[in-house]
Amino acid sequence: MSVAPFIVLSAILFTIGCVGVLTRRNAIVVFMCVELMLNASNLALVTFARANGNLDGQIAAFFVMVVAAAEVVVGLAIIMNIFRTRRSASVDDASLLKY
Amino acid sequence: MNAPALMSAPLMHLPPVVDPSATSGVFSLLWLVVALPALGAVVLLLAGKRADAWAHLLGCATVAISFLISLILFFSLLGRGHGDRQVTQHLWTWFSAGHYTVNLDLLYDPLSALFLLLITGVGGIIHVYSIGYMEHDERRRRFFGYLNLFVAAMLVLVLASDYVGLFLGWEGVGLASYLLIGFWQHKPSAAAAAKKAFVINRVGDMGLFLGSALIFVTFGSTSFAAVSASSHQASSGTLTVIGLLLLLGACGKSAQFPLQTWLLDAMEGPTPVSALIHAATMVTAGVYLIVRSNFIFSLSENARTAVIVIGCITLLMGAVIGCAKDDIKKALAGSTMSQIGYMVLAAGLGPAGYAFAIFHLLTHGFFKANMFLGAGSVMHGMDDDVNMRHYGALRKAMPVTFATFAIGYLAILGVPPFAGFWSKDKIIEAAFGQNFVVGLCTLVGAGVTAFYMTRLMLMTFETSKRWEKGMHPHESPKVMTNPLKSLATLSALGGLFLVNGWITTWLTPVVGERVEHSLAVGSIGMSLIALVVVGIGVAVAWQLVGSRPVPRVAPENVSVFTRAARADLYGDAVNDEVVIKPGVAGIRGLGVFDGSVVDGIVQGLAASLTAISVKLRLVQNGFVRSYALAVLAGALIVIFAMLAVNFS
Numbered sequence: 020m021s022v023a024p025f026i027v028l029s030a031i032l033f034t035i036g037c038v039g040v041l042t043r044r045n046a047i048v049v050f051m052c053v054e055l056m057l058n059a060s061n062l063a064l065v066t067f068a069r070a071n072g073n074l075d076g077q078i079a080a081f082f083v084m085v086v087a088a089a090e091v092v093v094g095l096a097i098i099m100n101i102f103r104t105r106r107s108a109s110v111d112d113a114s115l116l117k118y
Numbered sequence: 119m120n121a122p123a124l125m126s127a128p129l130m131h132l133p134p135v136v137d138p139s140a141t142s143g144v145f146s147l148l149w150l151v152v153a154l155p156a157l158g159a160v161v162l163l164l165a166g167k168r169a170d171a172w173a174h175l176l177g178c179a180t181v182a183i184s185f186l187i188s189l190i191l192f193f194s195l196l197g198r199g200h201g202d203r204q205v206t207q208h209l210w211t212w213f214s215a216g217h218y219t220v221n222l223d224l225l226y227d228p229l230s231a232l233f234l235l236l237i238t239g240v241g242g243i244i245h246v247y248s249i250g251y252m253e254h255d256e257r258r259r260r261f262f263g264y265l266n267l268f269v270a271a272m273l274v275l276v277l278a279s280d281y282v283g284l285f286l287g288w289e290g291v292g293l294a295s296y297l298l299i300g301f302w303q304h305k306p307s308a309a310a311a312a313k314k315a316f317v318i319n320r321v322g323d324m325g326l327f328l329g330s331a332l333i334f335v336t337f338g339s340t341s342f343a344a345v346s347a348s349s350h351q352a353s354s355g356t357l358t359v360i361g362l363l364l365l366l367g368a369c370g371k372s373a374q375f376p377l378q379t380w381l382l383d384a385m386e387g388p389t390p391v392s393a394l395i396h397a398a399t400m401v402t403a404g405v406y407l408i409v410r411s412n413f414i415f416s417l418s419e420n421a422r423t424a425v426i427v428i429g430c431i432t433l434l435m436g437a438v439i440g441c442a443k444d445d446i447k448k449a450l451a452g453s454t455m456s457q458i459g460y461m462v463l464a465a466g467l468g469p470a471g472y473a474f475a476i477f478h479l480l481t482h483g484f485f486k487a488n489m490f491l492g493a494g495s496v497m498h499g500m501d502d503d504v505n506m507r508h509y510g511a512l513r514k515a516m517p518v519t520f521a522t523f524a525i526g527y528l529a530i531l532g533v534p535p536f537a538g539f540w541s542k543d544k545i546i547e548a549a550f551g552q553n554f555v556v557g558l559c560t561l562v563g564a565g566v567t568a569f570y571m572t573r574l575m576l577m578t579f580e581t582s583k584r585w586e587k588g589m590h591p592h593e594s595p596k597v598m599t600n601p602l603k604s605l606a607t608l609s610a611l612g613g614l615f616l617v618n619g620w621i622t623t624w625l626t627p628v629v630g631e632r633v634e635h636s637l638a639v640g641s642i643g644m645s646l647i648a649l650v651v652v653g654i655g656v657a658v659a660w661q662l663v664g665s666r667p668v669p670r671v672a673p674e675n676v677s678v679f680t681r682a683a684r685a686d687l688y689g690d691a692v693n694d695e696v697v698i699k700p701g702v703a704g705i706r707g708l709g710v711f712d713g714s715v716v717d718g719i720v721q722g723l724a725a726s727l728t729a730i731s732v733k734l735r736l737v738q739n740g741f742v743r744s745y746a747l748a749v750l751a752g753a754l755i756v757i758f759a760m761l762a763v764n765f766s
Contacts, residue, residue, distance in 0.1 A: 040746050049742075110742045117740030 025066040032059035046098045046108040050091075057087050132350055133413040133469075134630045136342040138204035138225055138279070144194045148207045148224050151187050151234060152277060154180040156270035162263030170259050174252075177262030178245045181269055185238035192231050203228055203627050206279055217338065225279035225342065229628040232476060233276040233406065236483050240398045240608075241269045243601040247491050248390040250597035251498065261301060261388070268294030272399050276406060281330040281340040284407070288326060288371065291400045292319045298395060299387040311383035318380040322370010326407070329363030336360070346413035354418060361414050361421025365428065368404030372458050375431045379689040381455055382439070385447040389494030392447055397454050397490050398483035405458065405479050408465040409472045412629045416468055425466030426552070430559040433459025435687055437566035441573065442683030444672055445504045446493045449574050450486070453530065456563060457482045463560065464545045467552050472629035473622040474544040481537035481612040485529035488605035492523035495598055496578060499591040506577040507670050508586055513579040515591040518599045520579050522606035527575050529609040531568050531652050534645075537612025544616070547644050551635025561651055568655025576664045584670050 032055055039052030061080045068076025102108050141148060158180035162173050169176070195203050204227040212220045226234075245265060252258045271290025278284040300312025330340055336352050337345050349357065368374065373381035384396050395401070408415060408425060415422050436455030443449040461482070464475035497504060499516055513520045529536035532543060542564060550557030585591070593599065615621045622632045637644055672684075682688060 037750065041743055041750070113742070114740030118735040118738045 020069070022066055022070050026063060029059045029063040029066065032056075032062065044109045044111050046101065046110050046113075049110055050094055050098065053094075054087065054091070057083055132630075133346065133416040134627060135413075136204065136225070136227070136279075136346045136628075138206035138227065138343065139202070141205045141207040141226075144190060145205045145207065145226065147187050148191065148205075148226055148277070149209060151184045151191070151238070152224070152270055152273045154184050154187075155266045155273065159263050159267035159270055162259055162266060165259075167259075173259035173262050174245075174249045177266050178242065178249065180266055181238055181242040181245050184269070184273070185235070185242045188231075188234040188238050191226065192235060195226070195228070195231050200623075201627065212282070218334070220280055220282045220340065222283060223279040223341075224277040226277065227628055228624045229406075229410065229476065230276045232480060232624075234273065236480055237269060237272050237276065237399050240483050240487050240605070241265075241272075241394055243604055244390050244394045244398075244487060244491065247393075247494070247598050247601040248388075250595050251390055251494055252388065257301075261298075264294055264297045264301070265390075265394070268298065268395060268400070272403070275403055279342055281326075281333055281342075281345075284410075285323075285326060285330060288323065288367075288403065291395070291403065292316065292323065292371075295319070295384070295395050295400055298391040299384045301388055301391065302386070305386065307383075308386040311380075311386040315380040315384050318377050319370045322367045322377055322404075325363045325366025325370065327367075329360050329367060332356070332360050332363060342410070342413075349413040349417060352417075354420075357414055357418040358420045361411075361418045362424055364407055364411055364414065365421065365425055368407050368462065369428060370404075371407075372401050372404030372462065373432075373455050374404065374428050374459065374462055375435055376689075376692075378432060378435065378455055379686060379693060382448050382451050382686055385445070385451050389447065389490060389497060392451070393487045393490035393494070396451065397486040401454060401458055402461065402479045402483070405461040405465055405475050408462065409475055409629060412469075412472055415465070416630065422466045422468050426463055426556055429459045429461075429463025429466055430556060431459070432456070433463060433563045434559060434566070435459075437563050437570065438679075438683050439686055440570040441566060442680050444506050446496065446506050446509075446574065446578065447490070447504055449506070449570060450490055450493060453567065453570065454482075454486055456567060457486065457530070460542065460545050460560065460563065463556065464548060467548050468633070469630050470551060470633045470635060471545065471548045473625045473632060474541065474548055476625060477615055477621050478538075478541035478545055480615065481529065481541040481609070484605055484612050485526040485536075485538060485609035488526040488602065488609050489523055489530070491598070491602055491605065492519050492526065495519040495594040495602065496591075498594050498598065500585075500589060503586065503589075506574065507668060507672065508584055508589075509578045510581045510584040510668065511579070512591055516579075516593050518593055519602065522599075522602040523579070524575070525606040526609050527571055529612070530571055531656070532564060532648060533652070534649075535610075535613060537609050539645075540613035540616045543645050543648055546648055547637060547641060548635065550637055550644065561648060564648055565651040565655040568652040569659045572656045572659035573663045576659065577668055580664065581668050584668065 036052040036054075036056035036059060039055065040049050043049050043052065061083050064076040064080045064083070066076075068074060068080075098108060101113055105112055158176055162169060162177060165173075195205075204225070206226070207224040209222045209224065212222045214220070245262070248258075248261065248265065252261050255261065268291060271287050271294055273287070275284055275287025275291060278287055296312050296316040299315050300309050302308045303312070333345055334340050336356050337348055339345065366377075369377045381396060381401065385392055387396070415425065433456045436452045436457075436459055438452075440449050440452030440456060443452060457478070461475045461478050464471035464478060496509065496512060496516065496519060499512075499519075500509065503509075525536065529538040532539045534540075542560075546557060546560045546564065549560045626632070639647065676684075685691065
């Protein structure tokens with residue numbers, strides 16, 4: 020089995036996520052892009068686990084999923100609160116904590 | 119060929135060695151002489167108000183008992199053989215470091231014996247007088263505590279057997295002097311005078327301190343015994359430097375030129391203090407130091423010349439200042455400076471003059487304390503007015519004060535047979551034996567002394583009444599006049615010390631054999647010349663003060679000399695110009711340097727850091743996306759760096 024297509028797919032997904040985080044303003048979209056990057060890295064981990072024939076990568080992938088689930092809970096809660104107080108989900112509007 | 123000539127040349131007189139024997143018998147009481155006044159001071163200063171009722175009695179009793187013990191010791195010493203008159207009492211080892219040990223030993227020899235009698239005797243009389251003088255002062259207990267402290271410190275000074283011990287007493291009397299000059303500290307002038315005395319004394323103390331340090335470096339010890347035994351082995355240069363440093367110490371304590379300015383201001387203190395500390399005892403400590411260090415000064419011609427010059431300058435300066443003062447105490451203070459100038463000069467004459475310096479010190483202690491207490495009695499009757507232009511015709515109002523003051527007056531003038539005649543005459547004689555110019559200085563000084571003392575007498579006790587309105591001068595109570603009477607008796611009889619040359623013989627174990635100089639005019643001729651000069655001084659004073667009315671306000675259109683003398687010969691002005699102004703300017707300069715250079719560097723650094731931070735702060739713009747970009751950039755840099763390391 021060739022590893023290359025999976026890694027290429029993982030890289031493409033990661034890049035999309037990355038560009039999304041840097042360019043989009045909607046907090047929900049930024050959040051989804053973060054998830055995309057996490058899953059791109061999960062794909063790479065699982066791929067390498069298969070290639071190496073052991074379970075280390077898959078265990079790491081599970082950890083990432085668990086942490087991501089927790090992160091979603093906290094993140095969505097923050098976004099909800101920002102939306103409630105500011106009537107906007109734009110990350111650029113939430114720029115009060117600065118110099 | 120020259121060797122025999124060198125051999126036959128007279129050997130230089132080596133100064134006597136301090137070689138005391140341990141105390142025994144009655145001499146074991148020596149420590150009590152110091153301990154009693156010290157104990158008195160502690161009790162009086164710590165007991166608080168409950169001691170107010172009996173404080174003055176305790177203060178007098180401690181000094182009186184010390185005087186009795188001193189008398190007993192003196193007669194015991196008198197009973198001993200001529201070569202056996204030095205005893206030492208070991209109290210304890212003060213400190214030791216390596217080979218250097220300082221013992222707190224008391225040295226009792228003919229010199230300290232005389233000082234013990236003077237300090238406790240005159241000190242006791244002045245204590246009694248203070249009972250009356252300070253009667254209405256609510257802080258009298260504290261006054262007596264300070265007086266006792268002074269007496270204890272002064273006794274430590276003269277009984278120490280070591281320069282370090284002497285320094286302890288030296289500082290102790292300085293402290294007591296400070297406390298007592300500033301006793302009425304609610305007066306700003308008194309507080310300032312106390313501070314001035316303390317600061318100027320510090321300059322002199324530094325001289326004594328450095329002198330002692332150099333003595334330690336040179337001889338490896340600071341005890342009189344060790345130093346006197348080996349002083350002839352030191353190089354003459356070292357001895358001269360030690361001598362000059364000790365002279366600086368003496369100048370500070372004894373108000374000699376150029377450290378003389380504090381003494382006139384010190385008259386802010388209560389009059390008994392002026393009598394005890396600033397006339398009879400403390401200010402003569404410089405003379406004591408020089409005579410005690412005779413094993414240094416006898417071997418250094420140059421140091422002695424410096425001592426003579428200082429003595430000459432001060433004796434004339436003090437006399438001139440005394441001529442122009444209208445404040446009775448300041449006139450007497452100028453006189454004190456002048457008389458101590460005589461003593462310092464005599465001490466500078468070396469073996470020819472040591473004994474006469476001490477002799478004049480004793481007689482001066484009697485008659486000057488007498489006159490200061492007399493002045494205090496006059497002030498007591500005149501509501502503490504010190505301006506002689508407000509006195510006049512007090513002879514009738516205060517007969518006892520006048521009579522005793524007159525005896526002191528005759529004594530300081532050097533009229534036979536009063537004490538001053540014997541002591542001052544001997545100094546003039548010895549000065550002429552040394553050098554004609556020095557002799558002339560002492561002679562002129564005697565004439566000027568006669569002038570200002572006659573002026574003081576006339577303005578105070580004779581001439582017309584110039585009293586303030588509502589003034590009723592009255593004689594002081596017995597507790598004040600009796601001390602005056604006893605001091606007047608001493609002033610009259612002080613010359614007895616010289617009977618048969620007793621005092622010179624007595625002091626021989628300490629200062630060595632006296633060197634005689636015979637004068638062309640002879641001893642009696644010299645006395646006659648001195649008396650003629652004194653007569654001229656009296657006549658001039660009579661002409662200028664006695665024979666015409668004294669103005670109640672000091673005249674303004676006076677000669678430049680009078681103006682200079684009124685300004686203390688510009689002593690303060692010179693200090694201002696030479697020391698204080700450059701000092702202030704230097705400190706200002708340092709301030710500017712600190713403000714511009716030091717602060718400039720520190721603050722410049724801080725300012726540039728702030729400027730950088732202001733720019734750098736803008737990076738923190740609050741946009742999450744730009745933070746994410748920074749994280750990405752960082753991650754990429756790390757990755758590329760790792761790749762570069764791995765594949766290079």
